[in-house]
Amino acid sequence: MAITPPSNRLWWNEPIAKMEIVWIIVAFCWGLVMFGMMIYWHAEGDQNLSNEAYRTTPAAYAEKANAMVEQYTVREESGYPVVHPPPGSDVYLIARLWQWWPIIEFEKDQSYRLHISSMDWLHGFSLQPVNINLQIHPGYDMVVTVTPNQAGEFGVVCNEFCGIGHHTMIGKVYVVE
Ligand code: CUA
DSSP states (O other): OOSSOOSSTTGGGSOOOHHHHHHHHHHHHHHHHHHHHHHHHHHHSSOSOOOEEEEOOHHHHHHHHHHHHHHHEEEEETTEEEEOOOTTSEEEEEEETTEEESEEEEETTOOEEEEEEESSSOEEEEEETTTEEEEEOBTEEEEEEEOOOSOEEEEEEEOSOOSTTGGGOEEEEEEEO
16 A cells, blocks of 8 residues: 555556556456346346336326225235235235335236335335345336246345335235145
8 A cells, every 4th residue: 555655756657567457358358248147147047127117106106006905905914905916917016114015915827017116215125035126216117027936925125225114114925826
């Protein structure tokens, strides 16, 4: 670490050492490889979701979510409605301070259009323990086509810091046979 200025004040005019050039080229090429891998992993590794985003407003989105909850609620769990929408339908999940609402019940091996939007500010949808992540912005309807291939109970946590109740923002998704 230099605690005194370099002896040559115009050090930035010195030619770059050969080793440094080699490492810059190596790092640049590795960056290109990793860029290509993002596209490869999307297709081959089932990583990097093919999500779509549409403009909406919190009010318009909440209206759709409320209509779905009214129509497909099958039971309640600690004050949250549990919805069981028909396969192939549009399913609306609301992110807000500090909850994921409602609880959703999917059927295994069926496809759904899962919509997620925020009513207030930025939240992070993180499905556990499978580690599927999406940023949820207010004003945008994030849509993913999901086909659950595993039955069980999954947790949803928020992985974008959203204030004092961030750590309590926990939701649930059921996948039934
Ligand atoms: Cu929502 Cu953190």
